[in-house]
Each structure stands twice: as C-alpha cells, then as structure tokens.
Amino acid sequence: MQVGFDCEEAVWLRSALLEIAATLYSDRRPVMVRQWIDPVRLHDPEPVGHRFLFLVAVGGDDRPASPDIDDVVDAFRAAGWEAHEPRYGREPGTGWAEARREDFKTSIDAGAGPGVLTFTGWTPVVFTTGRQLRQPQHTLSTVYGVLCRECHGWGACLDCDGTGRGTEPGSYGRCWCHGGQGGPGACIECGLSGQITESSPWHLLKSYGFADADAPDADAxxxxxxxxxxxxxxxxxxxxxxxxxxxxxxxxxxxxxxxxxxxxxxxxxxxxxxxxxxxxxxxxxxxxxxxxHRKLPPPPPPPSPPPCPRCAQVPVPLVRGLHFPGSATMRALELGLVEASDRGCEVRPDDPNWRCPACGHAWQDADERRRARILRSILADLPAS
Ligand SMILES: [Zn+2]
Ligand SMILES: [Zn+2]
Ligand SMILES: [Zn+2]
Ligand SMILES: [Zn+2]
Structure with a gap:
C-alpha cells in the first residue's frame, strides 16, 4: 500500500493547522514552510509505516507584539485541541508549547525577539503493512535530540516486540532485554523513550555525536x-x-x-x-x-501586578525552581525585583506566587499568565550592573 499527503490524516492536519494559523492574523496568510514524511521501521530497513509532518510559520517579523505564544495556545484550545500552558525560554520572547488532539500533535515554537512563530504538526503513524502496531514513542522529527538507533524510536525491544518473551532455545522464555534498566520489553539503549537527548548518559551522548559531550569539563x-x-x-x-x-x-x-x-x-x-x-x-x-532594516516593534507593555489584598501596595512575583537560576534571575533576586519562593523546587497547587514587600503578605493569584508576563518583562528589562 502506498501512502501520500492525500491520505485522510495528512489532509485533515494540514488544513487544521492552516485554519488555526489564519485565526491569529486577519491580514496575512500563514505560510506552509515545508511538509515531509518520517518513515518508520522495525528491524528491516523497509518502512512499516509513515508519519506526515507540516511546518507552518505565522507572522514572522513583527512578534511579540501580536500574537503571543499564549494567544496561540488559546487558538489551539478554541479549535478543540488540548494544550498545556507555554514554557518560556531564557531568551525574551522564546517559548514552547505542545498541543494534542487524539494522536495528532503540534509543537508550537516562538523565537527570540520578534523571531518567527512556528507550528510543527504531525499525524499518527499510518501503517502500511496491514499488521496493526501501536504508535512508536518517537519518529525522526519528533525527538528532542536524536532517534534511538537500537529501537528506531519505538522505545521497546524489537527482538520480542516489547513483550519480554524469548523464543530462542535456552532463553527460558525470557528475552535478553530483561536485564535492561528499563525493564522487560523495554529498549536497553534508551529505556522506554525512543530517543537520546541532552540529558542521556554521557557515553550515549558521545557515541551519538553530541559535540558538547566531547568536552564536558571545558568551561571555555x-x-x-x-x-x-x-x-x-x-x-x-x-x-x-x-x-x-x-x-x-x-x-x-x-x-x-x-x-x-x-x-x-x-x-x-x-x-x-x-x-x-x-x-x-x-x-x-x-x-x-x-x-x-525595519524598526522592530517594542514588546507589548506588561500588565500591572495585582495589588496586595491586605495593603494595596505593589507586590513582587515569587520565583520557584531555583536550583540553577539563570544569571538574569540571580540579578533580579539581588535587586529585589523578584523573590524566591520558600518552597524551593517543590510545587504545590496552592503555592503563593506573589509577595508584598510592604506588609510581607504572600498569596496566590489565579492569573498565572499575568505573573509569567510580568516576570518575563522584569527579566528582559534589568538595569545594567
Ligand atoms: Zn526483548
Ligand atoms: Zn531505544
Ligand atoms: Zn547531521
Ligand atoms: Zn501588603
């Protein structure tokens, strides 16, 4: 069986992404930057299925004035996708979110400064062999690093199809993958993840060619x-x-x-x-x-912080997860523009996210996006030391 971009899944995703992108700008058409296919294989090099991918760019030169990555997440939700709240990168303007609808997924990436805003969407793997297989953990284009060479992204041991059962004489009914850290049926190289990423063990990084792994101690x-x-x-x-x-x-x-x-x-x-x-x-x-040359738009003004509910003074945002604070966060802490949450890295649903320096009151404000926007503008706008 031959599959192409005219298959049902690819046609649906392509138009879904373009429609969502079109809602973000009234005066400009989204651009289909590239569409391509990820082949999926088991042991044999011959593919057993394919996934279709689309890279769509919106706007381009005038972000972050509009739309913001928050607006994109809202647009995906309005179109019936589930999407988690964006994560913001260290560079001002950068952010990432992922939206999912059944087995369709889209990675939303916002560049730094007014850099491009892109959606990379992918279909589920469409199998071509008639054999019904589950979906692999990853294919070539969905990994955060590179695809695992042993399992080609499945995350499972290909010798036993992830069952953990061995059929070789002398195997006592157990596949050799029982000895792996991921447990029976899991790929020994990548555990269950199907990919090798920057957080994989050093020997894997080296053997997969991550250049940074060559000099783990070289500060320069x-x-x-x-x-x-x-x-x-x-x-x-x-x-x-x-x-x-x-x-x-x-x-x-x-x-x-x-x-x-x-x-x-x-x-x-x-x-x-x-x-x-x-x-x-x-x-x-x-x-x-x-x-x-074009004059880049200034970033939109941040919203105002919520006034302290006790004394109505201006509070400062609390920041969490300070095991490895970035240099901007360190400086903002020194200047008292943000404060460290007492809870450190432990996150609970009712954690305070603002504190009032005037009266010391700490409380949780439900509008987390407002806090995130204010925090980003503080970090982007620090006075020179
Ligand atoms: Zn196995
Ligand atoms: Zn693997
Ligand atoms: Zn290369
Ligand atoms: Zn107060």
Whole structure:
C-alpha cells in the first residue's frame, strides 16, 4: 500500500493547522514552510509505516507584539485541541508549547525577539503493512535530540516486540532485554523513550555525536561560547529565511532539525539567526541572514501586578525552581525585583506566587499568565550592573 499527503490524516492536519494559523492574523496568510514524511521501521530497513509532518510559520517579523505564544495556545484550545500552558525560554520572547488532539500533535515554537512563530504538526503513524502496531514513542522529527538507533524510536525491544518473551532455545522464555534498566520489553539503549537527548548518559551522548559531550569539563566551550555563523545576504523576510533553512541539509545528509530563531536589530539591518541540532548526526547547525532594516516593534507593555489584598501596595512575583537560576534571575533576586519562593523546587497547587514587600503578605493569584508576563518583562528589562 502506498501512502501520500492525500491520505485522510495528512489532509485533515494540514488544513487544521492552516485554519488555526489564519485565526491569529486577519491580514496575512500563514505560510506552509515545508511538509515531509518520517518513515518508520522495525528491524528491516523497509518502512512499516509513515508519519506526515507540516511546518507552518505565522507572522514572522513583527512578534511579540501580536500574537503571543499564549494567544496561540488559546487558538489551539478554541479549535478543540488540548494544550498545556507555554514554557518560556531564557531568551525574551522564546517559548514552547505542545498541543494534542487524539494522536495528532503540534509543537508550537516562538523565537527570540520578534523571531518567527512556528507550528510543527504531525499525524499518527499510518501503517502500511496491514499488521496493526501501536504508535512508536518517537519518529525522526519528533525527538528532542536524536532517534534511538537500537529501537528506531519505538522505545521497546524489537527482538520480542516489547513483550519480554524469548523464543530462542535456552532463553527460558525470557528475552535478553530483561536485564535492561528499563525493564522487560523495554529498549536497553534508551529505556522506554525512543530517543537520546541532552540529558542521556554521557557515553550515549558521545557515541551519538553530541559535540558538547566531547568536552564536558571545558568551561571555555560552554553554551555562551557559541560561534556566530557567517551572515548571508539572501532574504527579504524572516519567513523566507526560515523556508531556506528548512530546505537545507546537514553535512550528514539529514535535513530534520528543530530550529530556534532569534531576530535582532543591528546598525542598519536585522540579523536573523537560526540554530538547531541535526536529528541525524546530533551536531549543532547554525545559519545567519541579514534582512532589510525595519524598526522592530517594542514588546507589548506588561500588565500591572495585582495589588496586595491586605495593603494595596505593589507586590513582587515569587520565583520557584531555583536550583540553577539563570544569571538574569540571580540579578533580579539581588535587586529585589523578584523573590524566591520558600518552597524551593517543590510545587504545590496552592503555592503563593506573589509577595508584598510592604506588609510581607504572600498569596496566590489565579492569573498565572499575568505573573509569567510580568516576570518575563522584569527579566528582559534589568538595569545594567
Ligand atoms: Zn526483548
Ligand atoms: Zn531505544
Ligand atoms: Zn547531521
Ligand atoms: Zn501588603
């Protein structure tokens, strides 16, 4: 059986993504940047099924004025998808969320500055062999790092189909995968996850080619020591630049990557930087483009904090999870613009999220998005030290 982009799942997802994207801008059409297929295999190289993927870009050069990643999450919910609240990145403007509807999923990515806002949507795996298989944990384009080479993303032991049962003489009815950390039936290399990510054990990172793993102790080569790629002059808009990048291949031959975008103002032009990890060889890829100068929109003004319910003074947001605070958070703490939550990393549903410096009262305000927006604007706008 042949499957193509005219199959029911692909047609539905493609139009669902374009419709949601169209609700975000009234004056501009969303752009289908690329559509592609992830083949899915078991032991044999011959695929047993496929997944269809679509990369849609919205807006491009005028975020974060509108729409914000929060608006995108709301648009997916309004269209009947389940979506968790966005997570915000360290760079102002960056964020990520995932929406799901049955076995369809979409990753929503917002770039830094007014960088591009993209949706990458994927269908469930459509099987072509007639054999009914469950859905794999991951395929090539859905991983956060690279696909596990042993199980090709299934997360299960392919020798026993995840049952843990062995049929070889002398196996006593147990597959060899019983000895693995993930338990019987689980892939020994990746546990159950189907992927190798930056948080996988060091020996795996090294053998999969994660370059950062070569020098785990070399401070000089930390994430800040990023080398800017040569700036190319080729594009009229950031979406054109993204379309170009999405069609380039890594030296290893793979094109799949999860791209982050940063758009910055330089002297008389804009610089758009794309970075991503190759899903084939795990190497970092980066491209930079000079775009025609436009005045970037200022970020929208943050909302006002909720007044203290006891004394009506202006409170400060509480921040949690401070095992590894970023440098901006550290500075905001020093300046008293934010305070550390007493609970540290432990998160409970009724945790206070604001504290009043005037009277000391701490309380929980239900509007978590307002707090997140205010916090982001504090961190983005710190006075120079
Ligand atoms: Zn097994
Ligand atoms: Zn595996
Ligand atoms: Zn590569
Ligand atoms: Zn107060």
């Amino acid at each position: 080569d930390g994430p800040d020591a990023f080398r800017m790629p040569p700036i190319e002059k080729a594009h009229g808009s950031n979406i054109d630049a993204l379309t170009d990048v999405a069609h380039r291949t890594c030296a290893c031959g793979e094109f799949r990557s999860r791209w982050s975008n940063q758009l910055r103002e330089a002297d008389d032009h804009l610089v758009s930087l794309f970075t991503g990890r190759c899903r084939g060889c795990a190497k970092q890829r980066a491209y930079a483009f000079m775009l025609p």
